[in-house]
Amino acid sequence: MNQMSNSHFLSGNEAIARGAWEAGVHVAAGYPGTPSTEIIENLARYEDIDVEWSTNEKVAFDVAYGACLAGARALVAMKHVGVNVALDSLMVTPFSGVHGGFVIITADDPGMHSSQNEQDNRYLAKFAKIPMLEPSDSQEAKEFVKLAFEISEQFDVPVFLRTTTRTSHSKSVVTFDEPSRQPPRKYKSDPAKHVVPIHGKRWRKTIEERLKRLAEFAETFPHNRVEWNRKDFGIITSGISYEYAREVFPDASILKLGMVYPLARRVIEQFCERVEKVYVIEELEPFLEEQLRIMGVKAQTDLVGKELIPNTFELSPDILRQTLLGTNGRASFESEISIPPRPPVLCPGCPHSGVYFVLHKLKAVVTGDIGCYTLGALYPFNALDTTFCMGAGVANAFGMEKVHRATMGKKLVAVIGDSTFLHSGIAPLIDIVFNKGISTVVLMDNSTTGMTGHQQHPGMGKTVKNVDTYAINYEELIRAIGVKHVSVIDPYDLTATERAIKEAMNCGEPSVVISRRPCVLLPEEKAKTHVPYEVIDELCEECDLCLKIGCPAIGGLDSIPHISKERCIGCDLCAKLCAFDAIRPIDQAMAQT
Amino acid sequence: MTSNRSGKNLLFAGVGGQGILLVSELAARAAIAAGFDAKKTEVHGAAQRGGSVVSHVRFARKVYSPLTPAGEVDILLALEKLEALRWAHYVREGGLIVINDEIRVPAQLTDKPVEYPQNIEEFLNGKGFRVVCFDANSVATQLGNYRAANTVLLGAMADETGISDEHWMAVMKESLNAKILDLNLRAFEKGKKLSLESQCTNVKLQTSSNR
Numbered sequence: 191m192n193q194m195s196n197s198h199f200l201s202g203n204e205a206i207a208r209g210a211w212e213a214g215v216h217v218a219a220g221y222p223g224t225p226s227t228e229i230i231e232n233l234a235r236y237e238d239i240d241v242e243w244s245t246n247e248k249v250a251f252d253v254a255y256g257a258c259l260a261g262a263r264a265l266v267a268m269k270h271v272g273v274n275v276a277l278d279s280l281m282v283t284p285f286s287g288v289h290g291g292f293v294i295i296t297a298d299d300p301g302m303h304s305s306q307n308e309q310d311n312r313y314l315a316k317f318a319k320i321p322m323l324e325p326s327d328s329q330e331a332k333e334f335v336k337l338a339f340e341i342s343e344q345f346d347v348p349v350f351l352r353t354t355t356r357t358s359h360s361k362s363v364v365t366f367d368e369p370s371r372q373p374p375r376k377y378k379s380d381p382a383k384h385v386v387p388i389h390g391k392r393w394r395k396t397i398e399e400r401l402k403r404l405a406e407f408a409e410t411f412p413h414n415r416v417e418w419n420r421k422d423f424g425i426i427t428s429g430i431s432y433e434y435a436r437e438v439f440p441d442a443s444i445l446k447l448g449m450v451y452p453l454a455r456r457v458i459e460q461f462c463e464r465v466e467k468v469y470v471i472e473e474l475e476p477f478l479e480e481q482l483r484i485m486g487v488k489a490q491t492d493l494v495g496k497e498l499i500p501n502t503f504e505l506s507p508d509i510l511r512q513t514l515l516g517t518n519g520r521a522s523f524e525s526e527i528s529i530p531p532r533p534p535v536l537c538p539g540c541p542h543s544g545v546y547f548v549l550h551k552l553k554a555v556v557t558g559d560i561g562c563y564t565l566g567a568l569y570p571f572n573a574l575d576t577t578f579c580m581g582a583g584v585a586n587a588f589g590m591e592k593v594h595r596a597t598m599g600k601k602l603v604a605v606i607g608d609s610t611f612l613h614s615g616i617a618p619l620i621d622i623v624f625n626k627g628i629s630t631v632v633l634m635d636n637s638t639t640g641m642t643g644h645q646q647h648p649g650m651g652k653t654v655k656n657v658d659t660y661a662i663n664y665e666e667l668i669r670a671i672g673v674k675h676v677s678v679i680d681p682y683d684l685t686a687t688e689r690a691i692k693e694a695m696n697c698g699e700p701s702v703v704i705s706r707r708p709c710v711l712l713p714e715e716k717a718k719t720h721v722p723y724e725v726i727d728e729l730c731e732e733c734d735l736c737l738k739i740g741c742p743a744i745g746g747l748d749s750i751p752h753i754s755k756e757r758c759i760g761c762d763l764c765a766k767l768c769a770f771d772a773i774r775p776i777d778q779a780m781a782q783t
Numbered sequence: 784m785t786s787n788r789s790g791k792n793l794l795f796a797g798v799g800g801q802g803i804l805l806v807s808e809l810a811a812r813a814a815i816a817a818g819f820d821a822k823k824t825e826v827h828g829a830a831q832r833g834g835s836v837v838s839h840v841r842f843a844r845k846v847y848s849p850l851t852p853a854g855e856v857d858i859l860l861a862l863e864k865l866e867a868l869r870w871a872h873y874v875r876e877g878g879l880i881v882i883n884d885e886i887r888v889p890a891q892l893t894d895k896p897v898e899y900p901q902n903i904e905e906f907l908n909g910k911g912f913r914v915v916c917f918d919a920n921s922v923a924t925q926l927g928n929y930r931a932a933n934t935v936l937l938g939a940m941a942d943e944t945g946i947s948d949e950h951w952m953a954v955m956k957e958s959l960n961a962k963i964l965d966l967n968l969r970a971f972e973k974g975k976k977l978s979l980e981s982q983c984t985n986v987k988l989q990t991s992s993n994r
Contacts, residue, residue: 199815199823224827303826327822360824360849361808363815437848507852520854520872527906529869530897532798532889534832565832569891643827742833745888747899756929 200364202357205328206267206295207232208364209335214371215239215265216290217257219250221613222642223269224304225358226297230267231645234654238371243646243654246580246613247272251279251294255348258292259384261375263339267295270311271579275614277314280348284319284400285386285393287346290375291339298354300473301504304641306560306579308502310474315350315451319397321404322350322451323413324429328362330413334448337413345400345407352450354473356430356504405452413448414457424465424489426458426478431505435471438510453481462489469514470495473505536565538743539761541636541707544681545605546571547739547763548688549632554603554695555590557583559615561607562640570740574605581606581614587629588622595628600695602629609639609647612662616671622700623672630694630701633664636709644712668702675701682707684766710759721775722758723765725751729772736764736773790819790843791944792851796870797862798887799833802933806860807838809937809954814842816950824849833890837870858940862933863887864903864916871907880907881940881978882916883932915939915981922977923970931963931970938974939981 200208206229210218217240220230234241240257244250247268254266268276273296280294296314299305315322323338325331331353338349382389408414419441427435428447435444445461447453462468468489470479479495487493498513499505508519522529536543546566549556550573558564558577567574576586587604606615611633622629639645646652651661668676675697677690687705694701708715725736730750737744737751744764746752753764755776765773791814795807804825811823825838839851853873859880861867867882874880888899900906907914919932919939926935941951951971959967 197815199812199821227827301826355826356824356849359827360822361811362822362846362849363820433847433849437852506850507848508850511852519852522872523868523906523910527868527903528898528900529865530889530899531892532833532835532865532869533892534799534834535890537832562832569893740890742890747886747888 196365197363198366199361200328200332201228201359201361202325202328202331202353203228203297203359204232205332205364206335206351206353207236208366209332210265210293211236211239212332212367212369213291213336213339214263214369215293215339216262216374217254218242218265218267219244219253220267221245221247221250221272222609222639222645223247223272223297224642225299225353225355226267226269226272226295227642227645228358229295229297230654233265241654245648247275248279251276255279255283255292258288258290258348259286260289260377262290263292263374264290265293265295265335268297269305270296270298270309271305271307272296273311273314275580280314280318282386283348284397285390286384287393288342288348289378291342292348293335293338293342294348294350296350296352297358298352298474300354303355306577308474310477311350311352312450312477313475315352316477319401320348320350321345321449322352323448324352324450325357325448326429326432326446327357327360328364330448331357332364334413341404341407345404347400347404350451352429354430401452405455408449408452408454409456411449411454413446414454415446415448416457416461417444417446419443421465423467423469424461425469425471426461426482427471428478429473431471431473434505434507434510435469437507438515447478450478453478453485455485455487458482458485458487462487462493466490468493471499471505471510475501533568534565535568535742536562536740537710538741538757539710539759539763541681541705541709542566542634543571543739543741543763544684544687545632545634545691545705546573548684548691549573549603549605551688552692552695553601554691555598555601557586557590557602557604559583559604559606559610560641561610561634563605563607563634566605568740570738580610581618584615584629584631585618585621587631588618588625588627591627591629599628600698603632603691603695604629605632605634607640608633608635608637608649608664609645611664612648616667619668619673619700619702620671627700628698630691630703632691633668633702633704635664635704635706637706638709638712640709640711644709664704673700673702675699676704677702678704678706680707681705682761682763684763710761720758720760722753722755722760723762723773724753724755724776726772726774729770731770731772733769735767735769739763739767789945790841790846791857792855793840793940793944794851794856794859794870794873795838795840796859796866797836797883798866799836801836801862802930803836803838803862806933806937807840809951809958810944811840811842812954812958813946813950814840814944816954817946819843820846822846822849835866835869837866858943860936860940862919862936865889865899867907868900868903871910871912874912876911877913879913879915879940879943881936882914883920883936884916884918885920885932913982915978917977917981919974922973926969926973927966931966934967934970935974935977938971938976939978941971941975942978
């Protein structure tokens, strides 16, 4: 094991955290979002870094950038759509530059594994006119964070580091280095540079000049590197696509670009001159290819890109083989035997189930939001009419109300989770009050950020480092906004939930129902003793009403539903639905074993 | 040291919450302990809300893509039968598929109940795979906790990886907390034994509490 002593098996996200620490980052901020979440979680383990979960990505960006202007090395981490939230701030920073190094991590999600859309944030580097590095594996992720800080300070500019789901969540071997931690630089007030609306014009041309210098830097950047091999065809690639290209074309010459913006033009031209045919292999959009074509880069015979390689969903070695070699890998056995899909579902005992059961029953028009509770759109609840992005649902409901107030006004309900409400649900709720709406908001308070795996938020009374802090009082906050009709229910109490939501929908003024019960997966909830329930076969009339609560612990292949003793957490929602008293706690003596 | 120096592609499949990521992590670390380069990949987030979960582990002298192409997996470990079927086409002909004899009917998407495919084992046998299927939940329950079913199955595939026992043991001791270590070591051993018996006799294993 001796040779392995400095080898560590890390995900891209863990490696980014390590790299930032080795680079001596002082302040880091973010908002949870797959596939970026573990970066901040891992940074929080270092005692010598000030780390926070911010209320949203724009706040995270502004906090980190403030730290940077004060002289710290600062990092902000978010998923691709998080950068949309922070974009207003991002677009100004090329004007104002940096004091300490500033690195922005964008974790893109090709394939939309856990996202509402697919977007290629490499375009944002070009859009904001700042450089972007793209690692291929965890070792590079660690190294590139350090390089990003250096480039940031050398060129007085924020630097993007872009990962994708496969680099964020793949693990590979990483070698550690000693950290090089310096104290933050001394603060120096510089309004002529940092009061941008007044002085921005002065810096506008600096941005263009800086880009030229960065392009020159890219020509000798060692991570824009050529692996020479056979010359009849070459590949230009970056990021995870490099690994797929290497897998499928082991003997190809490859130009691997570590810096995807701005591009090293001469390096690219020289590579293309020496190979006959060039494949541009990139995941999602033709970001490299477009720039190459605009530059007029020519291969000896042919330059091939998105006319063969799809710009939708994740790339893979299989797709490269199909599209570039015409060889098909083995296909699923679906054509010979039925393989039903297995969609994600709300957990056994999920507090959201109670709310969705009621909303379905009340035939409400429901605008949804981003979180586990988006799963309420699926059978048997089919409860959601819409879901778009963080915080959209509240204002969407009000917009619908404006058009059909007479017929639909008392049917409109926006559902939003606690973390999402604090992220971007408060401003639209103020809008409903301000503009005299009557829509109802159900705040699904499960006391955590559930979807991304239980990150702290301002309603929980704990920071990312688990230090006690003020916990938002939602009732006070909502009343202070001007909502007079506020009620709190336990979603396991279906009768009270139905009564409260009905009252709120009919009250003719802005209303909020707070559905309060912690996520069943929280450690303190799991630690509680649960008595699972069972179906008494002799009493069951096979009406299947119990299945309408959408619990994955009930079901099976028989006509009488079976409750999995291992998975039932004893919430008793199904028992409440049973008209025949056929669902009961299992024998207490047995449950204790 | 390891006798077999060739790399392998492993695939771990199951339902979110079954403990896929723990065993795929152990396998990747065992390969590294044996001196290989290794990569592992899976997707976090939505997939884990009781949905289908898959984790790729590859080890070799040098690994590039963390994703194994379809038809090139040497060993598939499936914690649930339908998930074995869903990912079986990733396995090469003659490859090993180790299956937990557990049925979890997927959530319905419509009023129509899900039709769970029958005879999955026979189907996969007919495709030229070597299939080992047994009720690892019962085995693990007998050993002390049904949650160790994943380690029983890991034991059942361990010999096929070519990674020697010392590395498996070392990695489990290093990665698992003391409270569950003993149970998992026993689960691993039991899985190895059952797999061996199964492959010798090529009959479905009988466990005392077969459902």
